[in-house]
Amino acid sequence: MVQENSSNAMQGIGASLKSWRAMGGLTADELAQSVGVSRDTISRVERGDASVGVGTVLDICGEFGLLGKVRAAFDPANSELGKIGLSRGVPKRVRKAQDASPEEWRNNMNWYESSFVYQIYPLGLCGAPWSNDGSTQGATNDDDHRLLRLVNDGWVEHVSRLGATCVMLNPVFESDAHGYDTRDYTRVDARLGTNDDLKTVVDAFHEAGIRVMFDGVFNHVGRGFWAFQDVIAKRADSHYAGWFNIDWNGNSSYEDGFGYETWGGVPYLVKLNHNNLDLNDYLAGVIRGWESEFDIDGLRLDVAYCLDPGYLGYLRRIANELTEKRDEKFILVGETMFGDYNRWMNDDACDSAYNYEAYKGLWSSMNSANMHEIAYTLERQSGDKPWDLYTGKHLLTFVDNHDVPRIATQLTDKHQLGCLYGLLFGMCGVPCVYYGSEWGIEGAQSFGDHELRPALDAPQWSELTDLIASFAAARLQSEALCMGDYHELQCQPQQLVFQRSCAGQRVIVAVNAASQPTTLHFDAGCGRAVDLVTGEDHDFGAGSEVGAYSCHYWLCER
Secondary structure (H helix, E strand, C coil): CHHHHHHHHHHHHHHHHHHHHHHCCCCHHHHHHHHCCCHHHHHHHHCCCCCCCHHHHHHHHHHCCCHHHHHHHCCCCCCHHHHCCHHHCCCCCCCCCCCCCCCCCCCCCCCHHHCCEEEECHHHHCCCCCCCCCCCCCCCCCCCCHHHHHHHCCHHHHHHHHCCCEEEECCCEEECCCCCCEEEEEEECCCCCCHHHHHHHHHHHHHCCCEEEEEECCCEEECCCHHHHHHHHHHHHCCCHHHECEECCCCCCCCCCCEECEECCEEEEEEECCCCHHHHHHHHHHHHHHHHHHCCCEEEECCHHHCCHHHHHHHHHHHHHHHHHHCCCCEEEECCCCCCHHHCECCCCECEEECHHHHHHHHHHHHCCCCHHHHHHHHHHHCCCCCCCCCCCCCEEECCCCCCCCHHHHCCCHHHHHHHHHHHHHCCCEEEEECCHHHCCCCCCCCCCHHHCCCCCCCCCCHHHHHHHHHHHHHHCCHHHHHCEEEEEEEECCEEEEEEEECCEEEEEEEECCCCCEEECCCCCCCEEEECCCCCEEECCCCEEECCCEEEEEEECC
16 A cells, blocks of 8 residues: 555656646756756656656755655655655755766767667567458457557667667558558558557657657558559559559559569569659658658668669758758668668768678677677778778667567577677667567568567566666767777687777777687787776786676776
8 A cells, every 4th residue: 555655646746747847948858967867767757657766756856846745745654755764854865977068979960870779660569460451360469559559568668778769660651561561651550550649659759768760661662552552543544653663565463454663573562663753752741741740860761772872862851951950860771781881871872771791790600600700890891991891880780670580599509699789789880679689589580570570568678688788878878889990909719809999988899709708818908997887897917807608898998
């Protein structure tokens, strides 16, 4: 009963604080800066989250002169507040240290470079039917508002606790089946819910201080796309016939009486014709509408490697327009496979691109006990030589996603998961974690990719999740790990040591993928360091001892 009363009181306090903040004209960010806590903490307090520390709640109440009301809301003899002596006066607390000025390397225009992206495939996670044909095949629930499970089942809190600063939501708009066969770019898929549900989800992530990217599928649509349906009905008389590459003398596998260009030869994925300015204007309106209606922070561009460079340049101009409107970077991240990523990542195209080259090297180096493979890739991509390809750029890095096997299935030795994620967060690029992989779920790839995109009732927490959160926290506090260059210090079959440096800060990343502890000998360029993950002091003097399956981020003394 005491716990229930305290919880009710916390919810009342939270609602009051939110009202007082609104009356005072303060944003959540402004209050967070004043108190010295995160925006997520402010959000949790205002929701009445009883897990927030008492001292933090009192600090926030103190900003509005409400400590007397808090004292009256609790029973001093039985509540946690009573135990710390609130009835005898407010105890002294030390607030989180605040920076004298904002960090120049992390601001509204370069937020992506220091971000940690969390990828969610909502049609899978939320348990929607596999096809949008009225059947229930693949459904794990009968919820008409499945998308709200991201809020109601604790995913926002989980992503925040993990340390992610941006969420990538894969297709959420009306489609024939898997989301990449669009029917309507303006309406949320009926299997997920409504546009209002999506607004609620985006708002919840924003309230937690997490930015949101949508999946922009602009290379092709599904046969159910309303404009293509108009072409089927009216043929050459359709106003939208020019939106597609039609062969009026051909035929399709669906016996349409005409042929059309597809993506990858897949007959139900109809390729769009970006030589048509009317189509491009329509899609520009779609993007502007997403930003206006849902307040998104950027886009993942599906199969960006298939998009015409001229059209990518057009999307770049739309993104620049939205950046100017928002006074904050509107990011474009292109899905790319292999080749020179500079083709799709430049001032006239995407800000970032998928790093599939490093993806292969990350897990393959572990499985083959050949760390030289990933070392070669890292040097080739981000090293300090004039011929290195992407130095200073920020590719999206990952160990799995919705299109490839889960990393816990891909790895031969599951014990290497921790040090592999340590390498992911320590290397150059922007790390991305795929939902569920942070606690080690498995999934092999088969037709339909359903095993890769499972329904999950609620997030879980494990030792692996805790470790990833610690890597994320260490990276976020280090300019060198977010922005620094790359220089290899040592490479052995199961060990890799490299340095990230930026603005006078050096962090040495040491990975041991072996099942036994080892002592590493390399020139650290200094005598001592602090481990950003554990907070422990480290002495390079007689060699660096590292445990089995471990990863360390050593912040050097100079």
